Amino acid sequence: MSLTLVWDGQTHLFESRAHPRGSVHHNALVVKRLQKHIHLLLIGILGAEPSGSAILKIAREADEISALEQEAVIYANQLKSIQGKYVPEFYGIYHGEVMGSPVACMLLEYCTPGARISPDERNRKIMLAACAVHAAGLMHCELLSGHNLVMSGKDIKIVDFSGAVPHRCYGATPTLHPGRGGDSSQGCRELVALERVYGVFSGAAFPAASPGFVNPFAEENVLYVLARRVVGMVMPQ
Structure with a gap:
């Protein structure tokens, strides 16, 4: 070639x-x-x-x-x-x-933007793309600036993997924060950081942990298998 x-x-x-x-x-x-x-x-x-x-x-x-x-x-x-x-x-x-x-x-x-999408939809697609990269075994390390997130049609694609490192992300889900599974320190640091900027609680304080809430994403928890289903939501078919 x-x-x-x-x-x-x-x-x-x-x-x-x-x-x-x-x-x-x-x-x-x-x-x-x-x-x-x-x-x-x-x-x-x-x-x-x-x-x-x-x-x-x-x-x-x-x-x-x-x-x-x-x-x-x-x-x-x-x-x-x-x-x-x-x-x-x-x-x-x-x-x-x-x-x-x-x-x-x-x-x-060459990625070019298509029709405009709402800020909420853009944020959702950013999180899906980030989770897919983590599920593939990588941490990008330079996503928070937004410079490496580009529109491609109506989708978001992540570019520039020159600083990426191998990464094992259990469940590849960012929703390990108070109220959704305990302390955010239990989750992936890059996905949790992205969740604060682009996720469902972006722009607002994280809710306080619910008393007695069981973390379904903890490996030692019997409900961990439920968290694994999240991977199927972000992985390509």
Whole structure:
């Protein structure tokens, strides 16, 4: 799999290390720079004019290339089952040289917003996407700023997994807070933090714990199996 990239009038050839050479060839044209290392592309298959849109994420320094390769591994493995639904589609990572220096570039789905949705619906979809990522075995670590949450049609997708870490999230649910299962410290710290900003109690104080309330999400509780059903609500079908 290879990529011919036209950038500022110069043509560059990149090869994928994950697929046999020549299996698929793409042509791409850099349209504009969106951020320091992120560009908008027009892309097409061999023999066709580039017409579809995609995102190019590029790395030049050795440490940047290593980080981009690791992010590509995350997309291709842990996030494979939720690509296109909760995270962008991953089109591959390519390696080559520009002006004699090594360069790596990753191609991703270009996410564009569709019809407007209500703030409550947007928040709900943010929480579903975050829970799906956690159920896939990752903690993103940079979601609270909102910069890595993008609209894609009427959905929310999470982007930029360069800082993500492996994470085992029991139940992948944020609702471990007073009144819904005891002290919030019992839950996943990232999901609980997101719950305060985007969840059902966002913008309001968490309710006091109900006396005698049983936490169904605690592993030692016999009702823990009920919490596992929550995973099915956020995992793709």
